[in-house]
Amino acid sequence: xxxxxxxxxxxxxxxxxxxxxxxxxxxxxxxxxxxxxxxxxxxxxxxxxxxxxxxxxxxxxxxxxxxxxxxxxxxxxxxxxxxxxxxxxxxxxxxxxxxxxxxxxxxxxxxxxxxxxxxxxxxxxxxxxxxxxxxxxxxxxxxxxxxxxxxxxxxxxxxxxxxxxxxxxxxxxxxxxxxxxxxxxxxxxxxxxxxxxxxxxxxxxxxxxxxxxxxxxxxxxxxxxxxxxxxxxxxxxxxxxxxxxxxxxxxxxxxxxxxxxxxxxxxxxxxxxxxxxxxxxxxxxxxxxxxxxxxxxx
Amino acid sequence: xxxxxxxxxxxxxxxxxxxxxxxxxxxxxxxxxxxxxxxxxxxxxxxxxxxxxxxxxxxxxxxxxxxxxxxxxxxxxxxxxxxxxxxxxxxxxxxxxxxxxxxxxxxxxxxxxxxxxxxxxxxxxxxxxxxxxxxxxxxxxxxxxxxxxxxxxxxxxxxxxxxxxxxxxxxxxxxxxxxxxxxxxxxxxxxxxxxxxxxxxxxxxxxxxxxxxxxxxxxxxxxxxxxxxxxxxxxxxxxxxxxxxxxxxxxxxxxxxxxxxxxxxxxxxxxxxxxxx
Numbered sequence: 001x002x003x004x005x006x007x008x009x010x011x012x013x014x015x016x017x018x019x020x021x022x023x024x025x026x027x028x029x030x031x032x033x034x035x036x037x038x039x040x041x042x043x044x045x046x047x048x049x050x051x052x053x054x055x056x057x058x059x060x061x062x063x064x065x066x067x068x069x070x071x072x073x074x075x076x077x078x079x080x081x082x083x084x085x086x087x088x089x090x091x092x093x094x095x096x097x098x099x100x101x102x103x104x105x106x107x108x109x110x111x112x113x114x115x116x117x118x119x120x121x122x123x124x125x126x127x128x129x130x131x132x133x134x135x136x137x138x139x140x141x142x143x144x145x146x147x148x149x150x151x152x153x154x155x156x157x158x159x160x161x162x163x164x165x166x167x168x169x170x171x172x173x174x175x176x177x178x179x180x181x182x183x184x185x186x187x188x189x190x191x192x193x194x195x196x197x198x199x200x201x202x203x204x205x206x207x208x209x210x211x212x213x214x215x216x217x218x219x220x221x222x223x224x225x226x227x228x229x230x231x232x233x234x235x236x237x238x239x240x241x242x243x244x245x246x247x248x249x250x251x252x253x254x255x256x257x258x259x260x261x262x263x264x265x266x267x268x269x270x271x272x273x274x275x276x277x278x279x280x281x282x283x284x285x286x287x288x289x290x291x292x293x294x295x296x297x298x
Numbered sequence: 299x300x301x302x303x304x305x306x307x308x309x310x311x312x313x314x315x316x317x318x319x320x321x322x323x324x325x326x327x328x329x330x331x332x333x334x335x336x337x338x339x340x341x342x343x344x345x346x347x348x349x350x351x352x353x354x355x356x357x358x359x360x361x362x363x364x365x366x367x368x369x370x371x372x373x374x375x376x377x378x379x380x381x382x383x384x385x386x387x388x389x390x391x392x393x394x395x396x397x398x399x400x401x402x403x404x405x406x407x408x409x410x411x412x413x414x415x416x417x418x419x420x421x422x423x424x425x426x427x428x429x430x431x432x433x434x435x436x437x438x439x440x441x442x443x444x445x446x447x448x449x450x451x452x453x454x455x456x457x458x459x460x461x462x463x464x465x466x467x468x469x470x471x472x473x474x475x476x477x478x479x480x481x482x483x484x485x486x487x488x489x490x491x492x493x494x495x496x497x498x499x500x501x502x503x504x505x506x507x508x509x510x511x512x513x514x515x516x517x518x519x520x521x522x523x524x525x526x527x528x529x530x531x532x533x534x535x536x537x538x539x540x541x542x543x544x545x546x547x548x549x550x551x552x553x554x555x556x557x558x559x560x561x562x563x564x565x566x567x568x569x570x571x572x573x574x575x
Contacts, residue, residue: 014383014384014460014461015383015384015385015386015390016386017465018384018385019384019385019386022472023465023468023469023472023473023481024384024465024468024469026384026385026478027478030478031384031385034377034380034381034385035381035385035387037374037377038374038377038378038380038381039381039393041374041377041378042378042393042396042397044422045442045445045446045449046396046397046399046446046449047396048415048421048422049403049408049411049412049415049446050396050399050403050411052411052414052415052420052421053407053410053411056411056414091320094316095317095320095321098312098313098316098317099313099317101309101313102310102313102314102317105307105309105310106305106307106310106314108314114317116557116561117321117325117326118321119557120325120329120557121325123503123507123556123557123560124329124507124550124553125506125507125508125527125530125546125549125553126405126507126508126509126510126527127507127509127527127528127531127546128332128507128530128546128549128550128553131332131530131534131542131543131546132328132331132332132546133328134534134539135328135332135335135539135543136327136328136331138539163324166324167324167325167328170324170325186306186307189307190306190307193307193308194306199307199308199309202307203309221401224401227404228402228403228404228405228406228407229404230404230405230406230510231405231508231527234509234510234531235531235534247404248405248406248407248510249406251404251406251407251410252406252514255514260414264410267404267406267411270403270404270406270407271403271407273402273404274399274402274403274407275402277402278395278399278402279395281395281398281402282395
């Protein structure tokens with residue numbers, strides 16, 4: 001599956017095992033050289049940008065920082081970002097469950113092809129993702145004349161932003177659920193049905209508890225991308241301040257107007273969102289595999 | 299237990315039907331618009347747009363910088379994956395969790411942060427300035443941004459394979475008199491190679507389409523530091539929908555090819571390691 005390498009997966013801690021075994025233990029100088037090189041790279045390319053966001057945000061003091069966040073255009077951008085995520089995440093959640101149910105619980109022809117198609121949005125450039133909706137709903141697009149007659153705006157308006165967000169976050173939840181539900185098979189569900197449970201009861205009481213952590217994991221990643229998307233949304237937004245600007249677009253506008261402290265202030269909210277996402281993600285990974293670990297011990 | 303014709307579980311028609319309708323409406327039909335729009339152009343018209351000198355310069359930069367960034371990430375991603383799975387050191391768990399930052403951090407935020415650091419008055423830029431090295435607002439800036447966004451891919455594809463690798467192979471190598479380097483070269487590396495290549499391809503594919511983090515740091519000078527996705531945006535802003543769509547069609551075909559290559563590589567990795575990636 002292309003696009004994102006982070007998948008919900010068991011991650012045993014193996015380092016101490018490798019270090020205890022003389023056959024897999026490296027000489028101390030090798031160890032410190034590799035850790036040194038790896039961590040320097042990590043610090044320069046990952047840690048430094050993260051710190052820079054917060055340092056730049058507070059460069060002109062806490063007052064400027066707070067002003068940038070409560071300014072009406074910033075608040076409108078925050079609202080729009082929340083709205084786009086609040087629509088796209090639930091829709092992609094329903095899609096993810098539905099696709100995983102069909103693919104994991106039933107046999108049909110073309111299944112692998114379907115899985116590849118579901119992954120497709122990950123390999124499409126965000127700019128192209130925005131462009132396709134301009135071609136369909138824009139003034140010169142397929143439905144352009146019809147939409148104009150009925151006074152409906154999709155492109156350079158909120159619906160376009162929501163559509164572009166749905167596209168770029170399309171595979172997130174499905175791709176977490178499909179491999180997990182395929183691995184789980186359908187024995188438990190079949191037992192539930194043959195014992196007289198309805199389809200909905202089976203899903204609610206049998207399937208959902210089995211997939212809840214993977215589901216949550218997918219939702220967290222989907223939400224982070226939905227709130228942070230820039231390229232696709234930029235194409236369909238039209239950049240109307242206070243109306244069609246999401247938080248990342250607001251950052252861009254402030255930055256291009258040389259209001260660096262304000263740009264970084266809004267950016268720092270998005271960086272916080274990223275940190276919260278990583279914390280939740282790590283928690284879910286840890287939580288999801290704890291019961292298994294406990295079973296192995298007992 | 300239940301065959302194709304005897305379905306015990308309910309909801310096949312509903313779930314598959316919804317999946318196909320949603321997939322078509324959101325992804326397939328809009329994507330087809332690119333090819334349908336492109337097909338209204340004559341071949342000559344299409345060819346002139348996609349091979350214009352400024353566009354060709356953007357391909358060279360986009361693919362060249364993406365390739366280099368993926369290569370850098372292959373080397374350092376392998377080092378990081380090795381360090382994180384093989385050694386214990388303080389703060390390892392935090393480093394491990396932060397590796398995914400480029401997935402979680404919005405690209406626009408990454409873009410302005412990297413620009414602030416690598417501009418000539420920035421933390422790193424001011425150190426390199428006296429040496430005559432200029433990163434931001436030129437092609438090296440593109441490379442830096444693409445390296446940032448591609449960083450997690452190699453680490454996350456190589457890590458699980460390294461964790462699953464049984465110690466027996468290296469024990470056998472050691473007992474047969476191999477040095478650690480020989481064991482790595484002849485035993486560990488061949489086992490890692492498919493995953494490493496998959497991570498490289500994922501990082502490359504992601505970098506080719508990247509826009510948000512690059513536009514801030516690149517300087518966007520035509521023929522010099524303009525990436526292909528930016529050319530699409532520029533054409534759209536000039537209401538040149540045909541031109542934008544033609545270049546998008548080229549990008550899409552390349553994405554599809556990369557997707558097929560990556561699927562092939564992942565199948566290879568799974569066969570080699572007996573593990574789905």
